[in-house]
Amino acid sequence: MFTTMTLKNISFLLVSLLCLSACDSGDILNQELSTSDLGRTVKLTATMSGVDSWDSKYAVSLAGFVPGDNYAHVVRTLPATTADGSQVELVLSNIDDEVKTVELAITNRLRERIITLARVNLEDYADNPDTIRMDLGHLDVSRFGALQMGLFDMACIQCHGGNGRSAAGLNLTAGQSLGHLVDMPSTSKSDAQRVVSGDAEGSLLHQILNEGGEDILHYNHTEVVSSQFKENLLEVLQLIDDWINKL
Ligand code: HEC
Structure with missing residues (x-):
């Protein structure tokens, strides 16, 4: 009981402190909630091997690209330690309108695209606002x-x-x-x-x-x-x- 009360009090205090400078109505909370509605979400699932065969300059990534730009606009990378045969899930969200393709790619430290292994064109999903799923089965993502x-x-x-x-x-x-x-x-x-x-x-x-x-x-x-x-x-x-x- 005591702990719960204390936590409640602390969070109340934090909210009050934050509000001292910024809250006039509750807009901030609303903005925070609505960011998750901005843009598209792509969810990739696969069983992967070879992730750990890349040296630290490279990463296996789910990345969003703007046409004409070889540097990813948004990116989520897999941990280099991902063991062979791991069931992998990568979610890329808040993808804005400029991004036209979301790709499973090998990228370097600068988020540059080295090679694309699979891709979705977001325009193909223009009429469907749901999360786009890339279910890719078994993949060997080693260099070869x-x-x-x-x-x-x-x-x-x-x-x-x-x-x-x-x-x-x-x-x-x-x-x-x-x-x-x-x-x-x-x-x-x-x-x-x-x-x-x-x-x-x-x-x-x-x-x-x-x-x-x-x-x-x-x-x-x-x-x-x-x-x-x-x-x-x-x-x-x-x-x-x-x-x-x-x-
Ligand atoms: C439109 C058809 C076409 C495409 C696409 C193509 N090739 Fe070829 N490739 C050929 C032909 C025809 C030859 C034989 C040329 C000759 O005998 O002079 C050949 C020969 C080769 C050879 C030499 C094989 C040998 O034993 O001498 C290699 C290596 C090769 N291609 C690799 C590739 C790679 C890699 C790609 C993809 C990036 C590719 N080719 C795409 C038609 C194609």
Whole structure:
């Protein structure tokens, strides 16, 4: 009884003190309540592995982006210690109108987008004010997992898919890509290797995607990536190099 009274008294005192300077009517309380109604809310759920494989410069984030800006406008990041197989929930709220996409992305310390793994366009939900749910199932968000989802699945598998539709015999679908790339000989260019472990610049993959690689093959791959990654091309290319150099 005594404790309860004391707590009540303290909170009454605090409210009174706060009100001395600012409360004339109760507007403050109303404003505080209504901020949660401002903007959209996106809730992501997934079972993730590979979160702890990133060094401290990077984070797995749920981030809101304004078109043309590669720096996240709002962001929530996962703790780097998230263990493999963890059920993960990230909620991004109070997303204002300027933000057009909310993305599961790898970001750096400056909130810069490195690569996007999944995205929702908020305009697709313009008529529905409810919380937008991203239920993504099982995800490998390690460096290679991020390249699979953010690069191969988005920009490559329409030509390098399975079912005998693999240009140059290269299958870049999930589960196949790693074995088709690492230390494998090129079928298009003699003496070249698709990916040379530990040597990005010596890898055909690096050469055909970077500037100057337009004419190495009969198909211009620099154009594929520069049209797909308008705001984060250099970051994606760097991520590929980091992956190869750490093999
Ligand atoms: C529109 C179709 C198309 C898309 C999209 C495409 N490629 Fe290709 N790719 C080709 C063709 C065609 C070749 C074979 C070119 C040749 O033989 O000169 C090729 C060859 C390659 C090779 C060389 C394989 C070898 O063994 O020599 C690599 C590596 C490659 N692509 C990677 C990629 C990556 C990574 C992406 C996504 C960023 C991608 N490609 C997107 C059509 C495509």
